[in-house]
Amino acid sequence: MKGTYLGEFEEIVLLTVAMLEGKAYGISVKQEVEQRTERKINLSVIHSTLYRLERKAFLNSELGEATQTRGGKRKRYFSITPYGVKSLKEARTLRDSIWNAIPTYVLQD
């Protein structure tokens, strides 16, 4: 189903939000994903992914504190919903089942 489908980048972002334990907002997610994937990501891509995940109900969000470096603007913190956790698990189970179905000789180098 289109609404619940989790794309590769979405999955990474969702995992990152879960990892950051309530400290996830635009910049922190961007830095974390950039470090781990070792590629440059435009902030707007992070934003659009986060909002999309929120709309799919994988994420929850609330406004947080403002800081000086942000020009007095507040952050929006994202946290994963139980539904998001469930989707992540489903995605993992799906992968694992496919992994297990692969004959071992194929995976040998």
Add this chain to the structure above:
Amino acid sequence: MSYKTDQNKPPKWPLILLRWFCSDQWLEEIEGDLMEDFVLNCRWYGKQKAKRIYAWTVIRSFRGYLYMDKLTNQHYYNKSVMFSNYLKITLRTLRKNKVYSFINVSGLAIGIAGALLILHYVNFETSYDTYQKDADDIYRVSLDIYQNGEQVFHSAENYPAVGPDMQTEFPEVTDWAHLYNMGSKNNVVITYEEGQGQPIQFKHRKFLYASPSVLSFFGVPMVDGDPETALNDPFTMVISESTAKKYFGDENPIGKRLRLKDDDFNDENCLVTGVFKDLAPNTHLKFDVLISTETLYGRFDGAITRYKTGWQRKDFYTYVKLVDGANTETLTAKFPPFVDKHMPELKERGGRNDLHLQPLKDIHLTSTLADEAELNGNSEPITFLSIIAIFIVVIAWVNYINLATSRSLDRAKEVGIRKVLGSQRAQLIRQFMFESVAINFMAAVLALLIVLIAVPSFHATSGIPNEVSIWSNTTIWITLVGIFFFGSFVSGFYPAVVLSSFKPVSTLKGKFRNSGSGVILRKVLVVFQFAASAALIIGTFTVYRQMQYLKTADLGFNPENTIVVERAAIASPDRQGRAAQVNSFRDELMNNASIVSVSGTGMVPGKKIRFKADTRGFTQPAGETYPLNGVGGDHRLIETMGMELVAGKGYEFGDPTNDTTLMVTENAVRLLGFDSPEDIINKKIVIENFRFTGQVRAVVKDYNHESLRIKAIPSIFFYSPFGVEYYMIKVNKGAEQQALQAIEQQWNTVFPGNPFEYFFLEEYFNEQYKSEEQFQSLFSVFAVLAIFIGCLGLFGLSAFTAMKRTKEIGIRKVLGATVPGLFYQLSKEFIILILVSNIIAWPLIYFTMDSWLQGFEYRTSINLLVFGLATLMVLTIALITVSFQTIRSARLNPVESLRYE
């Protein structure tokens, strides 16, 4: 804000953009994230790159989810509602003030349309010869001939050998091409004989002999055939697509043969080896048939010198292609020794030849040499018109601003109410800008409509061929869009700022007064506009008077009711046969009742006589000759042309002395050393270049062979009954149709196989004033435009002053002023303005028209009555314009105008 402590600030515009499109739901955190990201990026990549990333991120943030929200969510729906609100208000305002809206829109539209048409003309004229391959590197070689230090010849044509010799001797010259311009001098008929049925034949003017490289030299686009080789062999020809259609219909023209015949008895049967696309109309060298120059070389012994390698006959258009960026000055400096080398005997004879390089692109607008391939354009009106175009548009905008601000009283209350109800100034500005955009848009659409309607007649007056489409000209569209955007903002901004600045308290209390500032500026503008109108009206009248003068002036001959037929191209090959044909054609026609007189002549008035007789009186020293126009004709020439004899007797049929006697014009008498026409009768004169001595039998009154721009040229007449170039046929007034039928019938009997063509002498002669006529029509069009635009400005001004004086008028009325008295009172000011503008215009236009008239040897005087008439006209039009406002103000009930106090 706190981040101001940080020196590194992101650029501002992306933020404005973001705030504009981004839904408020997310705006704050996105802005914050952006800022934080920017600070981090500054640290890692430096300020410049950080700024770039910042802007780029904002642009990439332009995603559906952010702004769709704004459109769909009720809460964010506001702005688009406002948009439709602006539209509604705009339409209402336009509808409410129909007259204002009409004047605004039509004024702008006419201005824009006028500018677009002028631009179209300027664009077409300047586009000549810019499309050819390597057009920038192509030059035409022109020729100046001096004899005893005096310039005798200034020609577009040159010696056939100039091109090839230049290429061998100058490394700068990479290629050459020359064309022998024959169709315009000779009578050429081309016939397709091998087809079925009757042979198809046409007379050809746009016909040239071309050297093999011509097609590739100019990059003529071919439909069929190889441009490199098509003209290599003798008796080969290439023709244009439409010519091919004329002769062969839909058949393949390649490999077919066409026979060329001209009145020099050349008879050449040529193979069609190529077909080229019809040439674009914006080239000075137009042709639809080209025959290889190789064809010429076999005409007679020595033809190869005559047409290829010689430096004697000068009748080839010669073009050279220079290496990229070659310096033409250094090349021209090498020409004198080059000429000396090839014409060593020239100096001894006291002659000098100068060669010049004319850039191909400049030929149309700047070259006015003898033997041009066509009548070229003129660069002066181009600059003049460009200025007018800009002027018209700017004035239209200024008038729009004037009108819009002068309506401020009407709208002051609206602004007041709006502000009270919570409108912000920015919203009001948006509202007024929106109106300006709407009006400009309507004006642009209307302008297109006007252009659409005006294009055919504009093409006719300006001489642009109809196949040039104004709509395919991208410059026009770009200009239109540019005018629309620029105009919307420029003309909308000032009224928007002024109107939105009103304070609600004062406008609603009724105490509102517009500031007096800008009145002087408006007056100056009006004076300026009316000065221009008056000048243009006077100019139009003067040009018109001069044109009338030119057409009715005594030319020394009478061109009326004269039909001219050019000699037949295909005629009997031997002398006697030809003479018999000429005689039979002439004499048969003389018997026709509708024909008064027929004469065979060697010239036609209006066409330059290239044949010069170097003449002197018998007693004058040898070598001191005067070049007189040589006119050949039969014994009926004087009668048919309506010329007058001042002294002596003209040629008579059968008179044995005809062949040894000459006639001269009055102005040649003194040149030849005689005091009065009677003195020269029966005296001997010598024509040195004919080695001929003869007696003068009569003196002819001076006649204007060419346009009245130049003085009548001294001429010499000799008896030449069979050397007929043109038949002049004087017919009875009103009997033109019968005469034409008779002539055609006779033509077909005597000269079978020749297409019958004719023209009227008067029309042909007046063709010379084509550019003057175009000048006249353009002048009158702009006069009307200027008046219209001036009236718009005046209308704005009168509305403005009437508004300012509303209360004054009210009080005057209360105190007993009458309506006519008030009308006078209100109009007085404008009458003074108009008079001032006329007085400014008078000297300016006087000197302009005076210098224009100086260009004519024969001219009308500048009539001061015209000045008075023009002033009266302008004044009347202005008063009518003003009266719309003044009468209304004068009739206003004082209760209305005073009740707010």
